[in-house]
Amino acid sequence: MPAFLSIRKYLAVLLSVALLGLPALPAHAGMIGTGQALAAEQGRIDRERLASLLEREDLQRQLATLGVDAQDAKQRVASLTDAEVGKLNQRLAELPAGGDVLGAILLIFIVFVITDAIGATDIFPFVHPVR
Amino acid sequence: MVKGLCHARRLAGFFLLTALLAGCAHRPPVTLDPGTRLPPQAELSDTPFFPQERYQCGPAALATLLNVRGVKIDPEALVPQVYLPAREGSLQTEMIAAVRRQGLLAIPVEPSLDGLLGEVAAGRPVLVLQNLGLDVLPRWHYAVVIGYDLERRHVVLRSGTEARRVTPVGVFMNTWNRSKRWGFVVLAPDDLPPNVEPDAWLEAASGLEALGHWPQAHAAYGAATRRWPDHALAWFGLGNAAYALGDGAGAEQALRQAIQLRPDWALAWNNLAHVLAQRPCPRAARAAAQCAGRLAPDQADIRRTLDSLGGLSAVDGADCANVPACPLP
Numbered sequence: 001m002p003a004f005l006s007i008r009k010y011l012a013v014l015l016s017v018a019l020l021g022l023p024a025l026p027a028h029a030g031m032i033g034t035g036q037a038l039a040a041e042q043g044r045i046d047r048e049r050l051a052s053l054l055e056r057e058d059l060q061r062q063l064a065t066l067g068v069d070a071q072d073a074k075q076r077v078a079s080l081t082d083a084e085v086g087k088l089n090q091r092l093a094e095l096p097a098g099g100d101v102l103g104a105i106l107l108i109f110i111v112f113v114i115t116d117a118i119g120a121t122d123i124f125p126f127v128h129p130v131r
Numbered sequence: 132m133v134k135g136l137c138h139a140r141r142l143a144g145f146f147l148l149t150a151l152l153a154g155c156a157h158r159p160p161v162t163l164d165p166g167t168r169l170p171p172q173a174e175l176s177d178t179p180f181f182p183q184e185r186y187q188c189g190p191a192a193l194a195t196l197l198n199v200r201g202v203k204i205d206p207e208a209l210v211p212q213v214y215l216p217a218r219e220g221s222l223q224t225e226m227i228a229a230v231r232r233q234g235l236l237a238i239p240v241e242p243s244l245d246g247l248l249g250e251v252a253a254g255r256p257v258l259v260l261q262n263l264g265l266d267v268l269p270r271w272h273y274a275v276v277i278g279y280d281l282e283r284r285h286v287v288l289r290s291g292t293e294a295r296r297v298t299p300v301g302v303f304m305n306t307w308n309r310s311k312r313w314g315f316v317v318l319a320p321d322d323l324p325p326n327v328e329p330d331a332w333l334e335a336a337s338g339l340e341a342l343g344h345w346p347q348a349h350a351a352y353g354a355a356t357r358r359w360p361d362h363a364l365a366w367f368g369l370g371n372a373a374y375a376l377g378d379g380a381g382a383e384q385a386l387r388q389a390i391q392l393r394p395d396w397a398l399a400w401n402n403l404a405h406v407l408a409q410r411p412c413p414r415a416a417r418a419a420a421q422c423a424g425r426l427a428p429d430q431a432d433i434r435r436t437l438d439s440l441g442g443l444s445a446v447d448g449a450d451c452a453n454v455p456a457c458p459l460p
Contacts, residue, residue, distance in 0.1 A: 030405045030436055032398045034368040035337035067216030076212060079228040081341050088224055098260050098271040099186040099220025108268060115265060119302045122263045123270055125293060129302055
């Protein structure tokens with residue numbers, strides 16, 4: 001497995017280098033993006049372009065593992081900035097994902113009815129906090 | 132419903148002391164800054180409502196804010212952009228990226244009740260992340276704050292399947308505190324409200340730039356240079372966007388402005404060099420590249436610029452202006 005990965009990475013680097021050398025690059029090659037300037041300004045680490053390509057591929061795989069369609073995962077990663085890719089890559093598992101309001105088993109149900117009633121939580125629309 | 136409510140209250144009476152001793156609900160009372168000047172009541176009733184499907188409050192809340200800004204999109208179309216099936220929810224970062232994909236700016240809300248209600252009072256609904264549960268039993272949820280009433284001490288939300296959820300301010304703050312008061316408003320690139328911080332705006336604008344939404348990025352940087360004419364980074368962004376849109380003269384002018392404000396900024400000299408090379412003004416481009424190289428000799432991007440532009444012809448056309456004096460001769 002590690003051998004397989006390293007070959008993949010090697011190929012990715014080779015391919016990226018080949019792509020960078022192609023004449024079909026956009027007209028603004030050599031221009032430094034405002035995002036990069038802003039990151040340097042704020043003292044954030046200046047990511048190397050190739051590293052970020054690999055990271056994007058990695059994140060794409062992670063999203064697909066979490067049930068995102070492969071094509072969608074590609075587009076989703078493409079709409080992230082380098083800094084965002086770095087953050088998600090490192091912390092995808094622990095970041096909160098908003099969405100779950102309904103699922104709750106009985107014990108949790110009771111706990112939340114109580115905490116709702118004292119105004120600490122706001123799970124059930126039919127429970128209003130006691131004044 | 133009423134029965135459930137009564138039941139809940141009896142239970143609550145029984146357990147209230149224990150819970151309070153455990154400290155899980157004890158927070159100081161919610162008060163507004165004394166200096167705050169807010170209308171006593173506001174509600175953005177025109178805000179559309181998209182009832183969420185199971186777990187999909189992210190797409191629903193997002194669709195609400197996008198439609199407010201004139202993007203006709205329903206939650207269904209946003210599911211492939213932000214929903215994570217295995218996590219049964221949506222990540223904050225991807226919510227922001229989805230706004231960017233529409234060519235709009237997601238600007239973080241000031242993390243205070245005053246900041247939040249101020250946005251609503253100014254006509255801007257706010258997408259918020261709440262933890263409706265507890266830190267140990269999180270129930271993450273996105274909703275849209277569309278109104279408040281200071282007298283009755285409540286906020287009004289488009290939330291889940293409820294078009295108009297009225298929540299006491301104290302309860303809302305408990306749930307919002309747990310997300311470290313995370314939220315954002317969605318703005319059009321040419322609509323820069325007075326309370327926005329330069330870094331937040333420029334960060335969002337650079338996100339549009341990175342996605343290749345050049346006309347929108349140009350508009351956002353343009354708005355920034357008008358609001359903060361002394362902010363070199365705003366001019367830098369405007370130069371980049373103008374260049375990408377084929378406006379060489381506009382790009383040159385904007386980058387010269389950035390350099391005038393920060394003469395020792397190697398990145399601005401670097402970009403000016405590329406713009407001048409394209410004009411074409413090879414002599415001026417070479418001078419700009421050499422200045423960038425003197426200011427930041429170790430930076431890889433700038434070394435590449437020197438390699439490609441350092442050997443340009445020493446003769447400019449008639450309508451090429453000299454570059455400003457380099458701070459390192």
